[in-house]
Amino acid sequence: MKKLIEIQIKVIAVLLLLVFFSCNKEQDEDINNPDGTSNLSDTTLLDVPYGGHLKQVYDIYLPAKRNTTTPVVLMIHGGAWKAGQKEDFNIYLNRIKTKWEDAALVNMNYRLANNADNIHHNEIMADISAVVSDLISKMNDYQISSKIGVIGASAGGQLAMIYAYKYDPNIKCIGNIFGPSIINDWSWYNSQNPWLGGYTGDILTEYVGQPWDTTAYKAVSPYWNITSTSQPTIIFHGSLDPIVPVYQSQWMHGKLNSLGVVNEYHEYLAFHSFDNNQSNEVITKLVRFFKEHIK
Secondary structure: OHHHHHHHHHHHHHHHHHHHHHHHHHHHHHHHOOOOOOOOOOEEEEEEEOOOOOOOEEEEEEOOOOOOOOOEEEEEOOOOOOOOOHHHHHHHHHHHHHHOOOOEEEEEOOOOOEOOOOEOHHHHHHHHHHHHHHHHHOHHHHOOOOOEEEEEEOHHHHHHHHHHHHHOOOOOEEEEEOOOOOOOOHHHHOOEEOOOOEEHHHHHHHHHOOOOOHHHHHHOOHHHHOOOOOOOEEEEEEOOOOOOOHHHHHHHHHHHHHOOOOEEEEEEOOOOOOOHHHHHHHHHHHHHHHHHHOO
16 A cells, blocks of 8 residues: 555656646747747836946837747937937837837947047947847847847938948848938038038048048948848938938939839928927838838
8 A cells, every 4th residue: 555655646746747847848938939929028128238338228128928039120319420319219219119019129329429539430330239249149038039120310320221231231121210321422511500510521520530531431321332232221301401411312212222222212391300290100101111121
């Protein structure tokens, strides 16, 4: 009888272990199954560091039921390269979150261009690259994919385009919201702009890291870095923009077309911003475009 009881206890123990491992396996599959959804809740992490500088932080919104197929949208703020912060983009971030519930959204800060600290184009590109690398290294932790689209407004639009076209072919698609495309635009460089608070050339010099030089300025111009294999791009611009000439986006659209690059161009009766209805339409079109091309 005693031996029978011992056998029964062992059988029960084995059954309990099988149930335990079965439950754990189901939970793991629930989180990692690329064909299903997880039970993860939506999460927002603020000021995640990706470097040692105070500006090297990003916010990330992780949607509920995410898994390793969840697409990622990287957002880059504007501010003439030398001002602004990620919070400036929160209004657009919240609109995207509402219209695309399944996407992870990353809103980054970067070291701002300034001569005193020798922060220019190369340093800003290094920051964007560092954020992308950090996201990829944390794919399993965050439960997101490596499929990343990038959007930016104003100077951030230029940064989004040049980063994707020139430095990272793995970026899936680009959204440019009234960002400059042609940095080696002499008439723009050589102009006084009260909206920018002075001489445009001074601002471009601080970003590029040197005064006017055709070769150096072409090297950081999205327009001159497009190829026939460049990523799908959607562009939005105001026809009355007093800061970034609208013809730059018009020419960009024409060149993308001539090279056979998938693109859309949407022009609005607006200045260097959009009203509420226009902004809503911009985000609707941007989300649709990104859903089509982050694959």
